[in-house]
Amino acid sequence: MPRKTLREEVKEIQAQLAKLQNRLETLEGREEGHPTRIRTHIDDFDDLIGGGIPRGHVCLLSGPSGVMKTSIALYMLQHNNEDGVHPLYISLEETRESLQETMRSLGLDGNSDFIVDIGRLRTEHEDVEETGDWIGVLKDFITKRKRYRKVEFLVIDSLTGLYSLAELADSHRELFHFFAFLRNLGITSLFIYDQGEEGRYPNREDSIADGLFHMGFHCLPDGSVRLKLRCAKLRHTGHSMDYHELRFENGRFSVGPLSSSSL
Ligand SMILES: Nc1ncnc2c1ncn2[C@@H]1O[C@H](COP(=O)(O)OP(=O)(O)OP(=O)(O)O)[C@@H](O)[C@H]1O
Ligand SMILES: [Mg+2]
Known part of the structure; x- marks a missing residue:
């Protein structure tokens, strides 16, 4: 050597x-x-990002379809819930039942009270179909929820879903104000973003987020495919920007070195 x-x-x-x-x-x-940071609970990843996501940060978790964005977000919330950090998962795409099934398949049994789906939001805000003010609905729901229950770690699944529902005249500006609203409440937030190609942010979402996490597929010459994860940006943190191989084994997500023999 x-x-x-x-x-x-x-x-x-x-x-x-x-x-x-x-x-x-x-x-x-x-x-x-x-704790000044919210842990991701992905083994060996928190150490690479300063111990976790700084409290109150608004971050994006992006990646192509099927890369386990929803799975990893549910995993983070469930483990934080067990740590006593109060979670809230708002799904604008999948039903609560479908997400519970995902949790079961990952071995994440237990309390899933923190999951709220679009059906419930529609029932509680009947006029939203006419107004199209989905950001208003989300703000209202989060504010009301905070009155009777703590909300410390929020996931919105997904930002792409929000864009297809909401009528946003100026997406960048409205998102800027929504992020500021969440920061003012001190809620650490993760927006899931369906992104086919890394780095494509049509509304410059990357510049207003405090943190960016990318997930992707890692193709090897023999045709096998692994998952990869990296932190591309995290304000107030010295962190690794490298891609790491993401594994899910025995009910736990972990990262390790990425094979250099990739295509
Ligand atoms: N128990 C499991 N163990 C390992 N991998 C699993 C398990 N259950 C599902 N998967 C993988 O997770 C994928 C789906 O994950 P998930 O729904 O979290 O992806 P996503 O990135 O949120 O996708 P979408 O863009 O459709 O929202 C499946 O296609 C499968 O490859
Ligand atoms: Mg998903």
Whole structure:
């Protein structure tokens, strides 16, 4: 094995130090009763992003269809729920029953009270079909929910679904105000975004989000396909930008090095 240069060794030590500092920050926050970050619970991924998503950040989780965006978001919420972090999952595409089935298939049994689907939103806001004001409906629902239950970690599945429902005259501007509304409430939020090709943000959503996570398919020369995940942006955080292989085994998501023999 070739010997490491002094520069490489220093870089490695610096990376280890940053990892330890991030861990310390998370532990200190936990001791005070207010962790400063919301963990993704993806094994070895939180260490790469400073311990988790900073509280109050509004982030995007993008990737093509079938890459397990919904699955991983449900996984994050369920594990946070178990940690005592209050979750809310708003689905604008799938029904609550379908999402419960996804949870069961991932071995995520237990409480799924935090899932609200579009059917319920329609029932509670009958006039929305006429007004098309879906952002107004979401704001109203979240505000009311916060009155009787804490909401600390929100997933909206999906932003693409919201665009097809809502009549937005200026998507960038309206989204900017919606994100600001969530930040003001201190809700850590994750918008799922169906994106065929990485980096395509027609309404410049990437510039107004505090964090960007990309998922994708990783094709190997032998025809096998793996999943990959990377953090492309996370404000207030020194983080890895690299793609990592994403695995789901024995009921847990984890990341590891990406095979360099990819196409
Ligand atoms: N128990 C399981 N273990 C491993 N993989 C699974 C399991 N159940 C489903 N999958 C994989 O997850 C995929 C669906 O995941 P999911 O619905 O989360 O994707 P998505 O990115 O949200 O897709 P969409 O764009 O349709 O919303 C399936 O096509 C399958 O490959
Ligand atoms: Mg989905």
